[in-house]
Amino acid sequence: MSHVGYIDPNVIMETRNLKVYFVKGGFLAKKQVTRAVDGVDVKIKKGEVLALVGESGSGKTTLGRTMIGLQKITSGQVIYNRDGSPIIIDAKSKVPKYIRRELQMIYQDPYSSIDPYMKVYDALSMPLKYAGFSKKEIQSKIEDSLTMVGLPLDILPNYVFQLSGGQRQRLNIARAISLDPKFLVADEVVTMLDASLKGEIVELFKDINRKTGISMLFITHELPIAKLVAERMLVMYRGKIVEAGSINAVLKDPLHPYTKALIQAYPKISPETKDVIKRIDVKEAEVAQIESKGCPFYHRCPYASERCLQEMPKLKKVASDHEVACYLY
């Protein structure tokens, strides 16, 4: 058992210097290392919804998957604080079977994350059956979760392909929460839905969190969605957490140059600016960037210095609920 040190009882999921690297190529081809998660320290409090914001390539999906054991760890630890007895997952260990159902995931694409040719009833009952519930319990759990996600009970005999995208996503959620998980990763769950549906699903997540206290990691690249669903957020860029804090603090007063640029760039309802060239403080950068030991934003950062190239700044507390990893602070 690796040495763990202090574990905060209020924290349900924690990562310590977590690194997940993908290596492509082998003997003859040149090795290509993708540092998807590069030294990440995250703490998720019990019962909270934490938003993980980043663009594609930031490593946010990999981080979420690693936390629930779907992805092998290269180095570092994921610590799941299970009612006082922490379970540590590192590069050598695997997620033990008995906690499988406590760590759940909702996927992005409702059309490919449930087999369309299944019956709705089967999609819901199978996980429960293998979790060991009795037939009666399964029936009542199914009814409860369908009600919780706002789907009618008469949907049960239908086939999944008969459902709309929004309904399938709700079904996904019902499937996951019926197992009474302790921790849920929602990976871009509203990205593929129409604008008219996003609001409802987001409300649903908040509702579930309120009613059941399930802790959540809500991964998204849409800032307004993060704001609606969570109180705290992390900003991730190319494998590293660059800023963390309460949503209001980060959005109102972004500190990291990347976060700043992100918020500058993000579309806002502003018809009066239609002829105004938006200001975005980001440098043009070459594509194939050399991965360095330092800050991954170096090449695009307008305030970058030599120091940024040498060593990655650590997350530093700047206000009561606001941390940033940048030498500017």
Next chain:
Amino acid sequence: MPPILSIENLSIHFYTPKGVRKAVDRVSLELNKKEVVGVAGESGSGKSTLALGIMRLIAPPGKIVDGKIFYHGDDILRYSESEFNSKIRWKKIAMIFQGSLNGFTPVFKIGEQIEEVLEVHEYKGDFKERVKELLKMVELDPSVADRYPHELSGGMKQRAFIAMALALNPEVLICDEPTTALDVITQAKIINLLKTLKKDLGLSIIFITHDMALLSEISDKLYIMYAGGIMESGNSLDIYKNPKHPYTQLLMEAIADINKDYIKGIPGFMPDLANLPSGCRFSDRCPYAMDICRRKEPELKKIEGDRNVACWLY
């Protein structure tokens, strides 16, 4: 000055085994010089079909069944395919779209591919100079001409495609969800670029997207599309401030904006375009639906200034 592009009652239908899908149903639209017209619509509203229709790229089972498209007074739907291809397509009206960043073939350099466009359309002038000029226009380094597509990022590829679209100096650029596949920062930069091109080249743009917030940042005029028809049109600022059509109102409330604290959804589903309801196409989801709305379809009519609404409330 009269509009440079005027679409009148355009209808595009798709003949499928399940029925006739009215993807575009009697749509009229006007584009003036140096103007950005925004077309807003959710998925399935027919907005992409509209774009393809203007470029006359509708393939069977789709067909342009009715309507006129006037370009400087000429109905370009009447042109033969070869006439349209040699005079209008890519020369006067060009298009960029969501997948166009993959619109380059991977085996040739960017410069070569743009030169090919120049050659096919019989550009008179030095090819290499023009390519340099175009790349500069889209804020790319001229050395990009010697690169292969896979060496460029998504944003750079989209810019390069815009360069290719502008190769023959078109007057109109149709943009169908050009930034949806790009990250937020690149998206903002491309929008900036389009604004610059509008100012410097006098480009007239039709910008189509589902992202209402994005649309607000670039449109002069706005058309709200739903299930194949136009629900509301008018000055962009006015519509955002004061949406008249119930659908537009609900859309505004559903926009996810950073400054908002909540977003509302729109209950119900978009109707099947092969089975449009009788009466107003939005009637089954409209909170203000009246009897007449279900019986008779409201026409798009002027209610004040340049605002047109298709709704029985007015």
Next chain:
Amino acid sequence: MSSAETGIKLYLNTILKNKSGIVGVAMIILFIALSIYGMAAYKNVASEWNNANYWRTYPKVAMPAWMIYFSPNKIFSTKTFVSQPKTLYSSSSYEIVQVDYKFKWNKGSAPSDVVFYVDTSSPIETINIVWKKPDGAQVTLSQSSPSEATDLLSYTSSLDSYISSQIGYVPPRVVASTLSKALFGYEGKGLLNGTVEKGTYEAKITLVVPPHTKVVANKLYLEGNAYGIFGTDIYGRPLGIGILLGLPNALEIGFLTSIISVIGGVIIGGISGYLGGKTDSAINWVTLVMLSLPILPFLVVMSYVMRPTLLMEALFISFLVWSFYAIIARSSAQSIRKEVYVEADKVLGIPSYRTFFTHFMPRLTPFAIAYTALGVPAGIILVETLAFLGLAPPGLITWGAILNGAEQNFAAVNGWWWWILFPGLMIILVSIPFVIIGFSVERGIFGGR
């Protein structure tokens, strides 16, 4: 496993929705009905197929009967005559019975054969036939201890001496046509040139029999050169019956090999693709090796060495063919493995074997059904090829064996086209509905999704 059921139901519907699919199914039902009819109606015949005696009274290498319409003068069916036997002499040790036939012959060609059939209560001691031609010429053929139905060919010595007396020598091969030419031709050097004497013929047949022998039945067959829907072979066996009786064997082998090889192949390939990793690599290696084996040479060697039964034959072929289906199933399974819902199952705690049944099976089943249909013709053709080479299970009536007979008897050279055409056509015809169904299901799978 309701998903599997749905899968199958969906695809049965796909077949039936398509016009060609309905045709295919209709054809198969027709074939199965014909097989059942054939097996029931011709049960006894089947066991006599290889008994030459049984077919003695049938015309040999007769073309299909419907050819008569094209040339009624030269093509005709068998003519039979019955006579009233007369006892000429009776004593305590023997009796002499006379059976006389008189008939007119005005066809442009001679009968293909002449057969005299007589059924007596006790064995005949000698037969003497005096054959009288219209111009008065006479041929005498005699034989002692004849069998029940005698092809006049069997009167070898008398026939040989008659022929040599006319043309000066005995031809090296005296066949039925030689006999008929001799009996119906003009005497002299041109006896065997094929010209036919038209007119009234007489056959006076004298039987020496034990006392109190009754002649139960008698018939003189002037074998035609046309018989049945598809003609006859060199033993007089109607090819129509041969083809009909060959059908159930063909279908049986086709179905057996197809089902065994497809199910086996899809399961092996599906599981291999599903498992991935080292197991998959190992199984894949085996599959590829099997795939590269040349089927026919192996089959020929195995059949030659082991002389298998029908079932073993089916197993052999399946063993050599499963790898084709395994490859397809594996690649299908691999792409299913990449789907998100497969990983989602893992997260939800569903064991992997269950995932295989819920997601993989229903997607592999349509393949299996499509290829079961498409695999039937392959099995049939392989078996018929073996039969043609003389390697099929012996005693089995197969179209390949019929073709083998045609080949061995130089049917092509002799112009007996029906012996080759119809069995050959059947092999093609029987494949058609399976191919139609197979393709329409395939279209359903790839079109629908």
